[in-house]
Amino acid sequence: MNRQAYFEDLKLLARQVRAEHGLRSPRVLTSDLRRIYDQHGIVIDSWPYRLRHLRGAFISDHLGTTVMLASGLPQDPMVFTMAHELKHFFRDRDLGINFCDQSNLSKTVELGAEIFAAELIYPDQDFIKHMSRLRVGRDQCLPKTLVQLKLKTRTTLSYAGLAIKAERLGYAPPCSLTRIKTWRKFESIYGNLR
Amino acid sequence: MDLLDHLAARIRDLRINYNSGEGLSQESLAIHLKVSPNTISRWETGTYRPSVKDVERLSRFFGVSIISFFPSELVDAEEDEDLKALLRTARQLHPADLEELRKYAEFRRARGIYQGKTRPKPGRKGGKQK
Numbered sequence: 001m002n003r004q005a006y007f008e009d010l011k012l013l014a015r016q017v018r019a020e021h022g023l024r025s026p027r028v029l030t031s032d033l034r035r036i037y038d039q040h041g042i043v044i045d046s047w048p049y050r051l052r053h054l055r056g057a058f059i060s061d062h063l064g065t066t067v068m069l070a071s072g073l074p075q076d077p078m079v080f081t082m083a084h085e086l087k088h089f090f091r092d093r094d095l096g097i098n099f100c101d102q103s104n105l106s107k108t109v110e111l112g113a114e115i116f117a118a119e120l121i122y123p124d125q126d127f128i129k130h131m132s133r134l135r136v137g138r139d140q141c142l143p144k145t146l147v148q149l150k151l152k153t154r155t156t157l158s159y160a161g162l163a164i165k166a167e168r169l170g171y172a173p174p175c176s177l178t179r180i181k182t183w184r185k186f187e188s189i190y191g192n193l194r
Numbered sequence: 195m196d197l198l199d200h201l202a203a204r205i206r207d208l209r210i211n212y213n214s215g216e217g218l219s220q221e222s223l224a225i226h227l228k229v230s231p232n233t234i235s236r237w238e239t240g241t242y243r244p245s246v247k248d249v250e251r252l253s254r255f256f257g258v259s260i261i262s263f264f265p266s267e268l269v270d271a272e273e274d275e276d277l278k279a280l281l282r283t284a285r286q287l288h289p290a291d292l293e294e295l296r297k298y299a300e301f302r303r304a305r306g307i308y309q310g311k312t313r314p315k316p317g318r319k320g321g322k323q324k
Binding site: 045047049050051052053054057059061062063064066068 | 254276280287288290291294295297298299301302303305306311312313314
């Protein structure tokens, strides 16, 4: 299987997991993921000690299948990390350990987990449907659009995740949104505009 | 010596020898761990078994491995090798995160000891041959 097919397969898996567990909106909560973890017997260890860049780690061996999560993460990054680690449960259990920080995100297995997580929270088809409702065409997505989309759908996919999706699906030119680091500022500017 | 007695003796030993033998009162340790002095006393007499999270906190306070709280006969030596192998795959992590990952892996081992989990014995794979 080539890289692209691998990623498409992970997106299909994410949609199957959504269907199986009744996730119908782009607002996936930690409680939804806890329920999925429970059903698969995955133990969550909320790690209260200081971590620099590490957000989560998945380990599966004779001691069980466990996910360490950095405690105190805000809702969106926590949901994304839990979704990311869920991919390791479904596809990478034989690797023993997977960890998630900024240093290894370019690895196919980790990139795949990011793609799985983004699709699990907000499937591409739903995103396309919502962009169509907002009458946003090719290369027309602006920061304001994503603020409106996030507030309207109440999605738990972060602005960074939405920006990647918008660019990848052709709604914005490359790097026009993903380079933005100040989404809260845009939210305060555009948040009241409907 | 069983697990409970070993834990009790280890906690007492670490407390008494804290800071190069200067020692620490049960009250002081209790304040650091945010538990009552009675709890420390009960851990040290083997009346209560500290939770694995309590043992983790104790190990951090005394600056020792959580595994050192357990009798050697309950510690699977093969898991040391597993742990080294696991951490080799995570070498690119920030050193502080790598250290936390190591502590987490040891925490899992400690919990496994508490739960009586053992490594499955190697056996024949693949079932019956056709």
